[in-house]
Amino acid sequence: MPSYISDARLNSYEAAFCGATAGVVSRFFTAPFDVVKIRMQLQPHRTQFQLKHANLNDIKYTRILPALKTILKEEGIKGLYKGNLAAEYLYLLYNALEFCAYREIELAIDKLDSQKQLPSSAKTFASGMLAGSAATTITYPLDLLRTRFAMQGSHDQQYTGMVQAIKLIYRTEGISGFYWGVWPALIQIMPYMGLVFTTYDRIASTFKAGRDNGTLSKDHKPFHDMVSGALSGIVSKTAVYPMDVVRKRLQVQGPSRTHYVIDGIPDYATRSCFKCMKLIAEQEGVSSLYKGLTVSLVKVAPAISLTFFVYEKTKNTIIDWKS
Template sequence: MPSYISDSRLNSYEAAFCGATAGVVSRFFTAPFDVVKIRMQLQPHRTQFQLKHADPKTIKYTRIIPALKTILREEGIRGLYKGNLAAEYLYLLYNAVEFCAYREIELFIEKLDSQNQIPAAAKTFTSGMLAGSAATSITYPLDLLRTRFAMQGTHNQTEGIIGFYWGVWPTLMQIMPYMGLVFTTYDHIASTFKAARENGTLSPDHKPMHDMLSGALSGIVSKTVVYPMDVVRKRLQVQGPSRKHYVISAIPEYATRSWFKCMKLIAAQEGVSSLYKGLTVSLIKVAPAISMTFFVYEKTKDMVISWKS
């Protein structure tokens, strides 16, 4: 049985259109938080799990609101949208590929499992994992450029074609469980809401709110699980294969290390909690981002279906 996300009334192109629309809208509203998250992730200071705030005299970006104010004061409104043009293309293409691929992969798995022996959660997780991997592989160069532009450096760096895929392995290692969890968690929560609406426990008029809440919760759970991999990915992306013209010279050498060794090095030199630098701002961003993505996707899907009827 298809998941809550899929709809037999949509073809692959229509699913891609709905995904692209959702990606563009979601990105526009969350771009400033993404810039803050990246700035926090790439600060090489040692951290500890503690309640008191870091010293702003030695650490530039310590908390979300002050960081937003600092960027706004030093760089203007454009600073909060550094790399956003590349990111808009990224989100448009990424979500188009992802939702289209999800639909096709899920249909393929359904055909293979004609006897319904595979658990529904496993199908959703596998479909989300593979769809996220396909979308990431296609859009990775744009993601790398988005990260570089979000930083403050002004030096140019020539790395060749391979430079566009620097750090791709930790990205894929992160995105596979992440998107698998996002789609599985969303499907489970949204399906629960759907059942409650159908039996009269909840009002059908509140479906948009249910979809948004399902997306927010799925994003929070999934992002927290895979966040350390995201920190490693950003370090590798910004550094690139060479230290020449590196924009943050204080960060240790990671380029010749695997993503797992890089993670161990960060934990050893900066503390284990450094693997969660920027987590708060990331969750503040991811909750509305995933929520809005699925909300806009569902609304666009309903609109397309109404056009066809």
């Protein structure tokens, strides 16, 4: 039996279209927070869980609103959308692939589990995990481009456009340069997307049960979907966030420090993702593995919320149109 996310009335292409629409809309509204998060992640200062113990004079991006103001003042409105073109392509393709793959994988698992022995949450987690892994692997070069564009300031423009960036990375790093940091990404995305889909499905299904028995108003379904998405995003992102920090550090450095170096960041290029994590914890403090977490949660809550909200609205529109 399909989960709350899937619907037997949608085919794979329609699920992909719903996912693509959701990804584009979500990305547009959350892009500035993504730029701030990346800038915070790439700062090499030592942190404590409470910034009051750190020397704030040495930290350029300390909190969300001041960081947004700083970027806006120094780089203009375009600074808040650096890397957004690559990111829009990324989110469009990623969400299309993910929701399409999720539907197919869920159906395949359902057929294999003909005796219905697996818990529904286990099926949802496995479907989300595998769908997220497939989508991440295929779209990873766009994610790397998005990161490198977003981390550029106003005076260190190494990448000036999509085509120029692709040519430069290919010339200086080869094909493998487009996949630098892919292993931390996959290690992060597997539990992350598994948790996102499982948590969303459980919360949304609870809301649905309330609507079905009359406890909750059916008119509030869009709000229920948005709350379910926001909560699933917060829980999932917090659980896997350290791997996201490692991934960003590897993406920026590339295969060697001679390619692109941010002053003060240690050389992670020859280390595994777990050794990178250990190095960050040793040199910058354990809490540095959570640099940018607050802004990430401020971004991910509305991002996942909007993604599932737009997905559900698009899904319902297609179903109504077909009926």
